[in-house]
Amino acid sequence: MRPEDRGRPYDLVGARPEAEFEISVDGVPVPVVPGQTVGAALHGAGVRSWRLTRREGRPRGLFCGIGVCFDCLVTVNGVPSLRACLTEARPGDRITTGEGDR
Numbered sequence: 001m002r003p004e005d006r007g008r009p010y011d012l013v014g015a016r017p018e019a020e021f022e023i024s025v026d027g028v029p030v031p032v033v034p035g036q037t038v039g040a041a042l043h044g045a046g047v048r049s050w051r052l053t054r055r056e057g058r059p060r061g062l063f064c065g066i067g068v069c070f071d072c073l074v075t076v077n078g079v080p081s082l083r084a085c086l087t088e089a090r091p092g093d094r095i096t097t098g099e100g101d102r
């Protein structure tokens with residue numbers, strides 16, 4: 001079966017997620033399926049890195065995806081250094097990247 005014949009992943013399992021909403025990431029709207037983490041929403045939007053390491057300026061985003069590596073830090077509604085992979089996105093959240101994060 002070709003991927004385009006399978007329909008949406010939700011259809012495969014009979015899921016009926018609530019309506020999507022948006023969060024703001026550095027002023028850019030990003031769609032979120034209820035229950036997604038900030039990291040999952042960014043990944044779903046095609047964003048693979050959102051901060052740079054202090055010393056060498058290397059890009060960082062999701063790495064472990066389970067809260068261990070701290071590579072995915074973001075600021076959510078003014079609260080700095082939250083792990084995007086563990087932080088559930090809420091309607092209207094304002095995410096900023098880069099500042100205040102290690």
Ligand code: FES
Nearest residue numbers: 063065067070085
């Ligand atoms: S991706 Fe490793 S802590 Fe979030």
